[in-house]
Amino acid sequence: MKDQEKHAGAVSNLVDQLCRLPGVGRKSAERLAFHLLRVPESEAYALADAIRRIRSDVHYCKACFNLCEDELCSICQDPQRDQTRLCVVEQPRDLMSLEQSQAFSGVYHVLLGRIAPLDGIGPDQLTIEPLVDRVRTGNFVEVIMATNPTVEGDGTALYLSNQLAEYPVQLTRLARGITAGSVLEYANREMIADALTGRQAL
C-alpha cells in the first residue's frame, strides 16, 4: 500500500473502486483513473451520472421483469409484439441477445437467474410464480425456454416445463446443434450429438 499513500486520496479511492469491477485489475484501474483525469470534466461527470442513474431510475418491468424506467418495458408496451408467444430467459442481457437477432417477435419473461442448488438459489428466488400466473391468465399458445444450454439452465427449463405442463400451451426450447460458421472438425462431442439428435429434413 506504500505506493498508494503517495497518491492523492481521490485517485487511489477511484482506483480501488474501479478494481472491484469484473475484469479490471489494478493496472487497468490506474489507466482508467488517469484517463478520467485527462478527459473533459463534463465527460467524467457524465459517466458518474450515468452510473447513478442506472441505479436510481432503472427497475424491473412489472410484467416481464426486463429492465425499464416505466411501469412496463418497451417490449411489453409495444402493440406490434405477438402476445401469444412467450420466451423465457434467465437474465435481461439474454433478452438483449435474442432481440439483437431480430428473430423473435413475441414477448419475454425474465427469470432473473436460474435454479442453482449449489449456489443456494431455489425456484422461490426467481420470477417463476409471476410466470405461471402469466401463462394461466394469458392467451399464450407457445412458451419457448431460452435458458442457457448449461446443466443449471437445462434444469431450470425442466422445472418450468413441469410447472407449466397443466396449461394448454406448447412448450419448446431453443434448437441445439452445430453453430453457423463453425467447422465440424472442431465441434465437440455434445455439439455433434445435439446436431444428430435434432437433425432436420432438407
Place this chain on the structure above:
Amino acid sequence: MKDQEKHAGAVSNLVDQLCRLPGVGRKSAERLAFHLLRVPESEAYALADAIRRIRSDVHYCKACFNLCEDELCSICQDPQRDQTRLCVVEQPRDLMSLEQSQAFSGVYHVLLGRIAPLDGIGPDQLTIEPLVDRVRTGNFVEVIMATNPTVEGDGTALYLSNQLAEYPVQLTRLARGITAGSVLEYANREMIADALTGRQAL
C-alpha cells in the same frame, strides 16, 4: 441501434458512456453495466462519487505538478525526502512507477507531457518554466531525467539538459540496458547496444 431501443434509456446511456473508456468495447460495457445493476446500490454510488471526486478534488501540486488534494503533494510535504535531488518525469503515473520501486528518495518534477512536435506539443505546453525556476532557486545537486526511453522522451530530456546547462547541477538520466529477469536471446538490438555502451565495472 435497434437493439438499444429495447433497453431502458439509463442502461444504454451508461453503456455508451462506458464505451468511451480506453479498452472498453460494447460487450465489456454491457457486462460492466449489468454488473453495476447487480451489486449493492452503495457500491455503484461509491464508484460514481469516486469519479466525481477525482475531478472536483484533485489538482496539480503547486511545486512539482504531481496530483494532490492540498496545495502541495505528499512527497513535496515530506521532510524526509532529499531536497537536493530532483527527478523529472513526464506524467504522474511515471512518478507512481518510480515510487513503487522505492529506489529514489528525492523529489520530483512532473512535466505533464513530453515535447512532441508531431502532436503539436511544444515546450510551452509543459511545466518547463517552473522546472527551470526550481533549479535556479533551489539547492539541487542533481537533476535526473526520467523521461520515457522513446524518441520524444529522449528529445525532451535533451531539450531540458540544454535549458539547465547553465546551473551548477549534475544532469543524469536513467540507466539503459538489459532488463532484470530477461534473456539475452530475446533482447533486441537497441537493448544490447545500450547494455554494451553503458557497461559497468564488476
